[in-house]
Amino acid sequence: MKENDVILRTVTRVVVFIILTFGVELFLSGHHNPGGGFVGGLVLSSALVLLYVVFDIETVHQGVPFDFRKIAAFGAMLSLLSGTAAAVLGKPFLTQGFGYFDLPIFGLTELATVTIFEAGVALTVIGTVVTIILSISKDV
Amino acid sequence: MYAVFVIFLPFIMAALLPAMHRLIGDRLIGWYVMAVPLVLFATLVRLIPRIADGEVIDASYAWIPDAGIDLAVRVDGLGMIFALLITGVGTLVALYSIYYLSPRESLGHFYVYLLLFMGAMLGVVFSDNLMLLYTFWELTSISSFLLIAFWYHRKGSRYGAQKAMLITVMGGVSMLAGFLMLYFMTGTFSISEIIGMRDTLAGESMIIPAMFLILLGAFTKSVQFPFHIWLPDAMEAPTPVSAYLHSATMVKAGIYLVALFTPLFGGLEAWFWSLTIAGIVTLLWGAFNAMKQNDLKALLAYSTISQLGLIMSLLGFGSAALSADAAGNPTVYAAAGFAALFYLLNHSTFKGLLFMVIGIVDHEIGTRDIRRLGGLMSFMPVTFTFAVIGSFSMAGLPPFNGFLSKEMFFGAAVDIASGQPFAGGAEVLFPVVGWLASVFTFVYCTIIVYRTFLGPVQPEKIDRTPHEAPKGMLVAPGILAALVILIFFFPNVVGKYVIGPAMQVMFPVLSQEANLVPKIEAWHGVNLPLVMTFGVIALGLLLFITFRHWKRIYRVAPFRWTMDSIYRGVLQTGEAASTIVTDLYMTGRSRDYFAFIYLFFLVTVGGMLFLTGAFEPDFSRGPVGIFEISFVIIMAFAAIAMLFARSRITATLLNGVLGYSVAIFFVFFRAPDLALTQTVIETVTTVLFLLCFHFLPEWKPEDSPLRTKVVNGLIAIGAGTLVTAFGLTVQGYDVYASISSYFEDSYKLAGGSNIVNAILGDFRAFDTMLEVVVLFIAGIGVYTLIALKPKKGGDDVEGK
Numbered sequence: 001m002k003e004n005d006v007i008l009r010t011v012t013r014v015v016v017f018i019i020l021t022f023g024v025e026l027f028l029s030g031h032h033n034p035g036g037g038f039v040g041g042l043v044l045s046s047a048l049v050l051l052y053v054v055f056d057i058e059t060v061h062q063g064v065p066f067d068f069r070k071i072a073a074f075g076a077m078l079s080l081l082s083g084t085a086a087a088v089l090g091k092p093f094l095t096q097g098f099g100y101f102d103l104p105i106f107g108l109t110e111l112a113t114v115t116i117f118e119a120g121v122a123l124t125v126i127g128t129v130v131t132i133i134l135s136i137s138k139d140v
Numbered sequence: 141m142y143a144v145f146v147i148f149l150p151f152i153m154a155a156l157l158p159a160m161h162r163l164i165g166d167r168l169i170g171w172y173v174m175a176v177p178l179v180l181f182a183t184l185v186r187l188i189p190r191i192a193d194g195e196v197i198d199a200s201y202a203w204i205p206d207a208g209i210d211l212a213v214r215v216d217g218l219g220m221i222f223a224l225l226i227t228g229v230g231t232l233v234a235l236y237s238i239y240y241l242s243p244r245e246s247l248g249h250f251y252v253y254l255l256l257f258m259g260a261m262l263g264v265v266f267s268d269n270l271m272l273l274y275t276f277w278e279l280t281s282i283s284s285f286l287l288i289a290f291w292y293h294r295k296g297s298r299y300g301a302q303k304a305m306l307i308t309v310m311g312g313v314s315m316l317a318g319f320l321m322l323y324f325m326t327g328t329f330s331i332s333e334i335i336g337m338r339d340t341l342a343g344e345s346m347i348i349p350a351m352f353l354i355l356l357g358a359f360t361k362s363v364q365f366p367f368h369i370w371l372p373d374a375m376e377a378p379t380p381v382s383a384y385l386h387s388a389t390m391v392k393a394g395i396y397l398v399a400l401f402t403p404l405f406g407g408l409e410a411w412f413w414s415l416t417i418a419g420i421v422t423l424l425w426g427a428f429n430a431m432k433q434n435d436l437k438a439l440l441a442y443s444t445i446s447q448l449g450l451i452m453s454l455l456g457f458g459s460a461a462l463s464a465d466a467a468g469n470p471t472v473y474a475a476a477g478f479a480a481l482f483y484l485l486n487h488s489t490f491k492g493l494l495f496m497v498i499g500i501v502d503h504e505i506g507t508r509d510i511r512r513l514g515g516l517m518s519f520m521p522v523t524f525t526f527a528v529i530g531s532f533s534m535a536g537l538p539p540f541n542g543f544l545s546k547e548m549f550f551g552a553a554v555d556i557a558s559g560q561p562f563a564g565g566a567e568v569l570f571p572v573v574g575w576l577a578s579v580f581t582f583v584y585c586t587i588i589v590y591r592t593f594l595g596p597v598q599p600e601k602i603d604r605t606p607h608e609a610p611k612g613m614l615v616a617p618g619i620l621a622a623l624v625i626l627i628f629f630f631p632n633v634v635g636k637y638v639i640g641p642a643m644q645v646m647f648p649v650l651s652q653e654a655n656l657v658p659k660i661e662a663w664h665g666v667n668l669p670l671v672m673t674f675g676v677i678a679l680g681l682l683l684f685i686t687f688r689h690w691k692r693i694y695r696v697a698p699f700r701w702t703m704d705s706i707y708r709g710v711l712q713t714g715e716a717a718s719t720i721v722t723d724l725y726m727t728g729r730s731r732d733y734f735a736f737i738y739l740f741f742l743v744t745v746g747g748m749l750f751l752t753g754a755f756e757p758d759f760s761r762g763p764v765g766i767f768e769i770s771f772v773i774i775m776a777f778a779a780i781a782m783l784f785a786r787s788r789i790t791a792t793l794l795n796g797v798l799g800y801s802v803a804i805f806f807v808f809f810r811a812p813d814l815a816l817t818q819t820v821i822e823t824v825t826t827v828l829f830l831l832c833f834h835f836l837p838e839w840k841p842e843d844s845p846l847r848t849k850v851v852n853g854l855i856a857i858g859a860g861t862l863v864t865a866f867g868l869t870v871q872g873y874d875v876y877a878s879i880s881s882y883f884e885d886s887y888k889l890a891g892g893s894n895i896v897n898a899i900l901g902d903f904r905a906f907d908t909m910l911e912v913v914v915l916f917i918a919g920i921g922v923y924t925l926i927a928l929k930p931k932k933g934g935d936d937v938e939g940k
Binding site: 031032034036039049069072073076079092096099118121124125132135 | 823901
C-alpha cells in the first residue's frame with residue numbers, strides 16, 4: 001500500500017529542525033528553567049522517531065548513521081563516570097561543581113559539571129527510546 | 141600506599157589486558173600477566189623485615205563514610221603469609237599456564253579472570269574493614285565461578301561452577317549476617333577495632349550466633365565437611381586454576397578468616413569445639429574418600445579437603461591458648477596455631493607441585509585416570525621426581541617439609557588429648573583419628589606415585605606416546621619442589637620471619653609474655669610423634685598392598701549415601717516446587733497480572749489505610765476552580781468512553797486524552813517540568829503504541845463470563861477509589877518536617893535555580909544515575925528480546 005504523504009514529508013523536513021533545536025534548548029535551559037537532560041533527550045528522540053516514521057529506516061540511517069545501542073551505553077557510562085571525578089578529588093561520589101567564568105562572546109557564564117551528567121542522561125534516553133522503537137518496527 | 145597499590149594493581153592490569161592482548165598477541169600475553177604477581181611478590185618480600193619487627197602498615201580512605209565503610213587496608217603478619225602465597229604461587233601458576241594453555245583457548249578471558257581473582261584475594265587478606273573484606277570475598281567466589289566454567293561448553297564445568305558458586309555464596313551471605321551482628325554490637329566495621337573490643341564483646345549474648353554465622357562462611361569456603369562437596373566438581377577447571385585457587389589460595393580464605401578472628405573468638409568453648417570437630421571430621425572423611433578416586437585430580441581434591449580439615453583443627457587446638465584458664469601453659473596450645481600456619485605454607489608448596497605434576501601428565505598423556513596410566517617413570521623422569529617429592533612430603537616423610545608439619549600436628553593433637561581447658565572428652569579421639577587419616581594419606585600418596593609412574597605401561601589404553609613435558613612447563617613445579625626440600629632444611633627461617641609475625645597477630649595477648657615461635661627440629665629424639673610416623677608408614681604400606689581386598693568397603697551403604705545426593709535433592713526439589721508455584725500465577729495473560737498487582741495493592745495499602753485508621757480525607761487545600769472541574773469531567777468522560785470503544789485506535793487516542801489532561805493538571809499546579817515531561821512521554825508512548833499495532837490480536841468485545849467481568853470491575857473500581865483516598869489522605873498529614881527549605885537554597889548550593897533539576901542532577905544524583913542505568917538495561921532488554929530471539933529451527937541457547 002503506497003500512501004501519498006508528500007505533505008507530511010515536506011513538513012517534517014522543516015519541523016524536525018525546530019524540534020531538534022527545541023530539544024537542545026530544553027537541555028541547556030534545564031539548569032535554571034524547565035527542561036533538563038531527560039526531557040531534552042526525549043524531545044530529541046521524538047524528532048528522530050518522527051524521521052523514522054515519515055521516511056524509512058534505511059534512508060534515515062544514511063543521514064544519521066549512529067548505532068543507538070552504543071549511544072545508550074555511552075550515555076549511561078558518561079553519567080556513571082562523571083561522578084567518579086568527584087570521588088577522585090576526595091569528594092563524595094557524584095558531587096557536582098559549578099563556577100562562573102568570563103568567556104568571550106558569552107560574557108559571564110555559569111559552567112556546571114552537572115551538564116556532563118545530564119548529557120549522559122539525555123544520551124541514554126535518546127539511545128534507549130530509538131533502540132526500542134527501531135527494534136519493534138524492524139520486527140514487523 | 142603500598143598496600144592499596146598491591147590490591148589494585150591486578151585490577152588495573154586486568155582492565156588494561158584486552159588492549160595489551162591486541163598489542164602483543166597470544167604468545168606474550170601470559171608473560172604480561174606473570175609480571176603482575178612477580179612485581180607484587182618482590183614488593184612484599186621487601187616488606188618482610190619490617191613486618192617481622194612487628195610493624196603494621198595501614199592506610200584508610202573514605203569510601204562510604206556515612207555507613208562507616210572505608211577503604212581500610214592493613215598489612216600485618218597474618219595477611220602477609222597469605223599474600224606471599226597468593227603472589228608467589230600466582231607467579232608460578234601464571235608461568236605454568238603459559239605452557240599449559242593452548243593459544244587456541246580464549247586466553248584473554250582466562251587471564252582477566254585470573255587477575256581479578258588475584259586482586260580480590262589480596263583484598264581479602266589485606267582488608268581492615270568488614271564490608272570491604274566481604275566485597276572481596278564474594279569477588280573471589282565470582283572469579284572462581286568464571287574460572288571453573290572456563291570450558292563452559294562442558295556440562296561438568298557448568299555444573300561444578302554453579303555448585304561452587306551456590307555453596308560459597310551461601311556461606312558468604314551468612315558471613316555477612318555475622319559481620320552485621322558484630323557491627324551492631326560494636327558500632328564499627330573496622331576489624332582491628334572490633335578485635336580490640338574483645339573483653340567487652342565477650343559478655344554479649346549475640347556473640348555466639350555471630351560466631352557461627354562467620355564460621356559458616358569460613359567452612360563453606362574452606363571446604364569443611366559437609367560443605368566440601370563443591371571442591372571435587374570444581375576440578376573441571378583448567379589445572380593451573382585448580383593448583384592456584386582450589387588448593388593454594390582461595391580455599392584457604394576460610395582458614396584466613398578463622399585465623400583473623402582467633403583473637404576475638406579464641407578462648408570460647410563453642411569456637412574450640414566447632415573448629416576441632418569440623419576439622420577432624422573433614423580430615424578423616426577427605427582422606428578416606430581420596431583413596432577410592434580413579435581421577436588423579438579428584439584424588440588431589442579430596443586430599444586438599446582432608447588437609448584443610450587438618451589445618452582447621454590445628455587452629456582449633458591453638459585457640460585454646462586464649463582461654464581464660466588455659467591450664468597454666470598457653471604456649472603449648474599456641475604451638476598448634478604455629479603448626480597450622482606452617483602446614484598451610486607447606487601444603488601450598490607440595491599440593492601446588494602435585495597439581496602441576498598431574499597437569500603435566502594430563503597434558504602429555506591425555507588422561508589422568510589411574511586405570512589407564514602406569515609405568516611413566518622411564519618416559520618422564522623429571523616429572524616422576526617431582527611427583528615423588530610432592531607425594532612423600534604430603535605423606536609426611538623426611539627429608540621434605542611435610543614431615544615437619546605432620547609431626548607438629550601429631551604433637552599438638554597429643555597435647556590437646558592430654559588436657560584442654562574446656563569440658564568435653566572427645567579430645568582423646570583427636571590423635572587417634574588424626575593418625576588414622578595420616579595412614580589414609582600415606583595410602584593415597586603411594587597410589588599417586590605407584591599407579592601413575594610405576595608398574596606396567598598400558599600403551600593400548602592411552603592415545604599418545606608418553607614423553608617428557610617441555611622444559612618451560614617444568615620450571616614452576618621445579619621451583620616448588622626445591623622449596624619443599626629447602627623448607628625442610630631451613631624451617632626456622634620461615635618460622636621466624638614469616639610465621640612469627642602472624643602469631644603475634646593471632647595471639648596478641650600472649651605475644652608480650654612468651655616467645656610464640658617454637659624451634660622446629662627435624663630430629664627431636666624418639667618420641668610419640670615419631671613413633672606415630674613409623675606406624676603410619678607400616679600400616680599405610682599394608683593397606684596399600686591389600687587395597688584390592690578391602691576396597692569393597694566403599695560400597696557399604698553409609699559411604700555411598702553422600703552429601704552430594706542431598707545437594708542434588710535440595711536443588712531438584714526446590715526447582716520443582718518453584719515451578720509449581722510459578723505455574724500457578726504465570727498464566728501468560730496480562731489481564732491476570734494486572735489483577736494480581738492491583739489486588740496486592742488493594743490488600744496491603746488499602747488494608748493498612750483502614751486498619752490503622754489513617755484515612756482522613758482533607759479537602760481544605762485550596763479552592764477547586766472551574767478549570768480543574770472541567771478537566772476532571774473530560775478525563776472521566778474519556779475513561780468511560782474507552783470501555784465502549786469499538787476500535788483500538790479510538791482507545792489509544794482516548795488514553796492519550798487522559799495523559800495530556802494530566803499534563804494540563806501539572807500546568808494548573810505550576811509544575812512546568814512535570815507538564816513538559818508528561819507531554820513528551822505521552823507523545824512518544826502513542827507512537828510506540830501505533831508501532832505495536834501490528835503485533836496485537838484483533839480487538840474483540842469482551843466475551844469472558846459475567847463473573848470474571850464483575851470481579852475485574854470490582855478490582856478496577858477498588859484500585860481507583862483507593863488511589864483517590866490515598867491522595868486525599870496524604871494531603872492531610874505532616875508527619876515529618878518538610879525538607880523543601882533545604883532545596884530552596886539550590887541556587888547557592890548547586891548553582892541552578894531550577895529546583896527540580898538541582899534535585900535530579902545534584903542533591904539526589906545517585907538516584908538519577910541508577911535510573912539512567914535501569915533505563916539503559918530496559919532498552920537493551922527489549923532489544924535482545926526482539927532482535928536476538930532464536931530463529932525457528934535454530935539452536936537452543938541452553939544446548940539441550
